[in-house]
Amino acid sequence: MNTMAYKGYSARIEYDDEDGIFFGKIAGIADGVGFHADNVADLRAAFHEAVEDYLETCAKVGKPPQKPYSGRVMFRVDPEVHRKAALAAELSGKSLNQWAEEVLARAAIRQPEGG
CATH class of the missing domain: 1.10.1220 (Arc Repressor Mutant)
Structure with missing residues (x-):
């Protein structure tokens, strides 16, 4: 699996052969924050920029940014x-x-x- 991490946020990276681009989306948050680039170096920069933009936008609108995980897990098992x-x-x-x-x-x- 191809992933990137920055400031506590992670993204899964995929490649679109038809368009010749790498793309990703910040994982673990409900807000849809995506990014893309045509090479790995630019993709890393685009991911960092997407995280920074997300944090800045949340600050501007007075909304706390979603954190990917709280450390609290609740689930049912047999x-x-x-x-x-x-x-x-x-x-x-x-x-x-x-x-x-x-x-x-x-x-x-x-x-x-x-x-």
Whole structure:
């Protein structure tokens, strides 16, 4: 996966062969902020400019910029998965939150963050 990161924001990069351009969109926020360029150096600059423009626009309109993630995760799982995870956490001497964070971190390490 091709990604970039800047000031805590990340973007997935794709290539459009028909137009001969690289393009991306800031990930993890509801606001649609995209950028493009025809080479990698210009794409990096366009991404940085898109983040800066987004932050400046939010400041001008008095809206706090969305942060990609708060660190708070809530999701539902099958009760049997919940039971097994809680047991694994207890047996490892950790809270379910600590255990789940470690498991998610190990899984996420396999995915590049960008940069």
